[in-house]
Amino acid sequence: MRRLAIVGLGLIGSSIARGARQYGLADTIVAIDADAGVRDRVRALGLADHVTGDAAEGVAEADLVILCVPVGAVGAVAAAIEGRMKPGSVLSDVGSVKGSVVAAVAPVLSAGVAFVPGHPVAGTEYSGPDSGFSTLFSGRWCILTPPEGTDEAAVATVRRLWEGLGAIVETMTPEHHDLVLAITSHVPHLIAYNIVGTAADLEAVTQSEVIKFSAGGFRDFTRIAASDPTMWRDVFLTNKDAVLEMLGRFNEDLAALARAIRWGDGEALHDLFTRTRAIRRGIVAMGQETAEPDFGRGRPAPAAPRNDP
């Protein structure tokens, strides 16, 4: 690829820029961001060959333009570059929701430009151009949801980028993507945000107690509840149906579990708690998780105990 333009240099966009540079996936990298502070960081970090705030100017001449903005902003950016991409070029994105992105981009897609929606299933709780790294996508899945009849060569261009970044590419429909991600990502984030909010609002338990005793399990939830608020607001607003459907299932199951606790049904609890171990084994076996205890957080360094004789 000669020229790659990335719109939005946050965690994902800056990781693509770093990986494309490191693995030689594009001759020229153009970084486009509406935020002057982000552009300054991108320049300071040397992430791109050209840095601009003008999307229409930045995408001209690009072979591939990849939108790395919150899903709620994809439509506006696509409209801003309408008619500015060259014929035969490819537009893609990295949004966590695909149905709404397809609907937002279709009406403003320039003639001669193919749209190949994508979603790399990878991330951390940190945001911004400084938080990216070139191996973020290594060994992770990237889902493409090209509409039927999309130019094969365009799909291949996007696939090559992701495979070049170390990802494993799979294709499915936008509808199925949104259902799968609702359970593997969106509802987990929702309940993590929720329990952290619940804990913060208690009167009987102080915030200081919640923090001190968080090693009992709570702290695991705070990691994903520290993710970017704008990105996640947009996810829930744009994948409403699938999220509410999966949340309904979650709530039904939780009600059954609460009932088992109330009535002292130890067998039902033990059965579920045994069954759930198999899923984790599958995730570890497929290389999507470390088998190290505590996520390999690192065992605390052996401190000198206060009463060590």
Next chain:
Amino acid sequence: MRRLAIVGLGLIGSSIARGARQYGLADTIVAIDADAGVRDRVRALGLADHVTGDAAEGVAEADLVILCVPVGAVGAVAAAIEGRMKPGSVLSDVGSVKGSVVAAVAPVLSAGVAFVPGHPVAGTEYSGPDSGFSTLFSGRWCILTPPEGTDEAAVATVRRLWEGLGAIVETMTPEHHDLVLAITSHVPHLIAYNIVGTAADLEAVTQSEVIKFSAGGFRDFTRIAASDPTMWRDVFLTNKDAVLEMLGRFNEDLAALARAIRWGDGEALHDLFTRTRAIRRGIVAMGQETAEPDFGRGRPAPAAPRNDP
């Protein structure tokens, strides 16, 4: 301390044994476990000076006996050693629920023996004598819930053990402990078990898809949903009231969140998602969590990308 007896050599019990040995906290360590397989591992690992399956024999002559069995089993073990501990010795435990443990032990506590209930807020998702390590408690809190009027010297003995293992000791009532842990540990485990169960039971999304795309957030939940089933069954059965109370709060908040999604209230979502970041910052600042992205799971090693030129 001359003689420390540990009943139950799982993750917690074996970590105490390793730490007591490493930091020189007891002259003699006695390991008591009803499971012959566990005893064999304890001998092979050299975790104790004496290993026995007979609790009544093992606790005789001990200055401190610490019960490291699931909370549902504490009463039976306490009954089995009734009258076998020497006068002036101290009994303690490590159960995740304190109200039920106090109620179970009180009727079978021998005259002249002080009971100092305890709970180290630390652990991993692994179980058994091989999974323990001497620094498990380093920098973590240990909560003691001595009944009013408990002999100060007995409390000091237990405090010394935990401080010797590197823990920070705090005391509170059993009732308050059970409320605090319901929100910081028990409900988080419950909803983690629940969502993993929900995901496993879907028809529209295959188990293989759940596993592949788990890096979107789901996998974080599977860690605590891989914890010991018997231990957790007992926690929910014995801390029923506090768990159902906190779960009620969680459900109320989740219903409000679902409503915000359904009605497109982006501001309410963004507000919550911003507020929750502060709690994580507090946990990191208090040394209860790593600030490394992704828990410091370790960034994947830079694999050679398939299209690397």
